Amino acid sequence: MSELVIDRLSKHFSGTRAVADVEVAIDDGELVCLLGPSGCGKSTVLRMIAGFERPTSGRILIDGEDVVALPPDRRPTGMVFQSHALWSHMTVFQNVAFGLKLRRLSRAAIREKVAGVLDLVGLTGFEARYPGQLSGGQQQRVAIARCVVLEPKILLMDEPFSALDAHLRVRLREEVRAIQRRLGLTTIFVTHDQEEALTLADRVVVMRSGTVEQIGSPSAIYAEPATRFVAGFIGTMNIIERQVTGGLAKLGDTRIAVDGPDGIYGFALRPEDLSLGGAWSGEVQRVLDLGAFRMLDVTVSSETIKVQVDKSVRILVGDEIGLDIHEVAAFDGEGRARPARVHGTIESGVRLHA
Amino acid sequence: MTAVPRRLLQMAPGVSLATLLTGFIIVPIAAVFLWAFAEVWRYPSLIPTQWGFRFWAAMLSRADVWAALRTSIALSVIVTLFSALICLPAAYAFARLEFPGKSALLLSFLATQAFPKFGLYIAIASIFFSLGLVGTFAGVVLIQLVNTLLLMIWIPVGAFQAIDRRLEEAARDVGASATRTFLSITLPQAGPAIGAALLLTFVGTFYETEGAFLIGAPHVRTMPVLMISLINNQLVVQYGAVLSVMLWVPSFIALLFARKILSARAIAGGLGA
Numbered sequence: 001m002s003e004l005v006i007d008r009l010s011k012h013f014s015g016t017r018a019v020a021d022v023e024v025a026i027d028d029g030e031l032v033c034l035l036g037p038s039g040c041g042k043s044t045v046l047r048m049i050a051g052f053e054r055p056t057s058g059r060i061l062i063d064g065e066d067v068v069a070l071p072p073d074r075r076p077t078g079m080v081f082q083s084h085a086l087w088s089h090m091t092v093f094q095n096v097a098f099g100l101k102l103r104r105l106s107r108a109a110i111r112e113k114v115a116g117v118l119d120l121v122g123l124t125g126f127e128a129r130y131p132g133q134l135s136g137g138q139q140q141r142v143a144i145a146r147c148v149v150l151e152p153k154i155l156l157m158d159e160p161f162s163a164l165d166a167h168l169r170v171r172l173r174e175e176v177r178a179i180q181r182r183l184g185l186t187t188i189f190v191t192h193d194q195e196e197a198l199t200l201a202d203r204v205v206v207m208r209s210g211t212v213e214q215i216g217s218p219s220a221i222y223a224e225p226a227t228r229f230v231a232g233f234i235g236t237m238n239i240i241e242r243q244v245t246g247g248l249a250k251l252g253d254t255r256i257a258v259d260g261p262d263g264i265y266g267f268a269l270r271p272e273d274l275s276l277g278g279a280w281s282g283e284v285q286r287v288l289d290l291g292a293f294r295m296l297d298v299t300v301s302s303e304t305i306k307v308q309v310d311k312s313v314r315i316l317v318g319d320e321i322g323l324d325i326h327e328v329a330a331f332d333g334e335g336r337a338r339p340a341r342v343h344g345t346i347e348s349g350v351r352l353h354a
Numbered sequence: 355m356t357a358v359p360r361r362l363l364q365m366a367p368g369v370s371l372a373t374l375l376t377g378f379i380i381v382p383i384a385a386v387f388l389w390a391f392a393e394v395w396r397y398p399s400l401i402p403t404q405w406g407f408r409f410w411a412a413m414l415s416r417a418d419v420w421a422a423l424r425t426s427i428a429l430s431v432i433v434t435l436f437s438a439l440i441c442l443p444a445a446y447a448f449a450r451l452e453f454p455g456k457s458a459l460l461l462s463f464l465a466t467q468a469f470p471k472f473g474l475y476i477a478i479a480s481i482f483f484s485l486g487l488v489g490t491f492a493g494v495v496l497i498q499l500v501n502t503l504l505l506m507i508w509i510p511v512g513a514f515q516a517i518d519r520r521l522e523e524a525a526r527d528v529g530a531s532a533t534r535t536f537l538s539i540t541l542p543q544a545g546p547a548i549g550a551a552l553l554l555t556f557v558g559t560f561y562e563t564e565g566a567f568l569i570g571a572p573h574v575r576t577m578p579v580l581m582i583s584l585i586n587n588q589l590v591v592q593y594g595a596v597l598s599v600m601l602w603v604p605s606f607i608a609l610l611f612a613r614k615i616l617s618a619r620a621i622a623g624g625l626g627a
Binding site: 050051052071072073074077078079081083085086087088089098099102103143146147150 | 518520521523524525526527528529530531532534538539542543545
């Protein structure tokens with residue numbers, strides 16, 4: 001329903017920098033995930049938007065209006081907590097109705113709205129229960145209902161499903177996505193689970209040590225990581241360090257052309273961007289059957305890398321195999337991405353002196 | 355060895371402990387009750403030889419007994435109320451805010467209990483004397499407030515600290531002011547523990563003797579103070595027993611009332627068990 005602009009937002013806790021110059025603009029109705037390891041500042045950003053933490057500097061604009069000076073109860077945001085934070089001394093109805101009562105709605109209007117939102121989250125008939133009488137998933141639905149019923153301009157979700165088991169997590173994730181789309185809620189979703197971020201978000205903001213590493217669509221984050229950190233954090237990635245001399249590096253028998261100065265580079269290879277049949281040979285250490293495909297641990301050039309192969313391929317531990325590289329990404333000494341491509345094998349090109 | 359004696363052996367410590375506790379707790383209470391309704395009870399009878407309400411009539415016909423009962427109840431209610439008004443916000447501040455000297459200040463409340471009470475009372479009494487508070491109801495209220503500080507701060511501090519902060523944040527988030535959050539979320543969440551603290555304060559004030567005696571005498575006489583003077587003047591066991599039973603009634607009612615709203619577990623939880 002609204003746009004959110006985070007402008008050079010910083011937060012220092014007694015000297016240490018928790019969040020530094022974060023800039024994100026979120027469109028109306030968009031769902032953006034803040035993704036990063038614990039302690040990267042993603043929850044602090046969310047808590048600053050909600051008003052529970054005061055920024056050291058920067059602005060938070062909701063529909064163009066700076067809300068930094070407003071206390072949490074005066075902000076048009078609604079937050080769903082990881083611990084769901086339901087009030088255990090109130091029934092489901094009272095929990096959901098609390099915010100409506102503060103807005104001085106009539107009893108009839110409150111009853112109608114609560115019934116509507118409980119229907120939305122599939123909890124009709126649970127009005128008189130206390131939170132202690134509900135399962136973890138039901139409690140989180142109540143927490144979502146409590147937020148959504150107030151029609152916030154910005155919905156904030158702080159790792160809302162991390163306390164739930166895997167099946168329930170996936171189901172609730174889909175339900176939240178459906179509700180968010182239906183109501184057109186501008187949403188920020190904080191998670192450390194990259195799978196959750198990639199499946200849920202319109203755009204992902206990858207954070208590390210209080211700063212933004214990359215902002216992009218899930219497919220862009222996966223396919224074109226902007227930094228070495230993002231490459232390592234999203235999905236499975238093999239990262240091998242090599243010297244680049246004269247714009248070229250060598251991975252086994254494969255030559256990689258890099259557009260950048262000489263130095264030590266990190267080369268990132270997805271397990272699915274490697275195939276069998278090349279000249280980069282190694283010994284299979286482990287075979288992991290993952291149902292749809294197999295994941296191999298292969299020792300090549302004294303490093304262990306992961307290779308994804310089709311489930312029909314018959315390979316045993318101890319087999320000698322050769323690998324072929326299809327795609328590669330390169331990161332310079334500062335971890336920034338540099339254009340790189342496979343330049344052919346040594347046999348097919350000019351022989352290099354190793 | 356057969357199974358039965360072994361089981362008896364295993365039960366022995368529990369059984370003897372229960373017997374011991376019964377002996378120490380039930381027997382004195384029973385004796386007080388018996389004495390309260392005994393008119394003649396001479397050695398070696400196990401129970402009174404003549405029952406009756408003669409001493410009850412004698413006690414209840416005395417105006418000073420009724421006055422003392424009124425004083426005690428008024429004192430306990432007022433002290434509990436003031437103590438709650440002063441201590442609950444303070445306890446919340448201790449639990450939620452960071453300020454310099456916090457732990458030292460919190461420990462200082464313990465210090466008032468660590469002192470020999472009588473010494474503290476004498477010192478306070480001398481100050482009260484110069485302020486003209488000795489022998490006044492207000493003076494007794496003040497001295498009792500000192501007594502209640504520890505319980506009314508420490509128990510609620512623990513209770514407030516135990517409340518997940520996110521519960522309060524969630525309330526602020528849906529639009530509740532800080533005050534509204536405290537009243538609608540924090541207080542009910544801490545309710546059982548605060549109830550326990552209020553109850554203990556009420557009962558403690560009702561029975562407190564030393565402070566009430568030192569500051570209140572001779573004009574303000576609470577029930578326990580009256581009991582002392584009655585026993586000092588003429589040692590009639592029945593007077594003491596009747597007064598004990600009368601004193602026991604208000605706290606018993608308070609406990610019954612508490613049982614209705616608090617489970618035993620909540621009281622234990624409030625006390626940090």
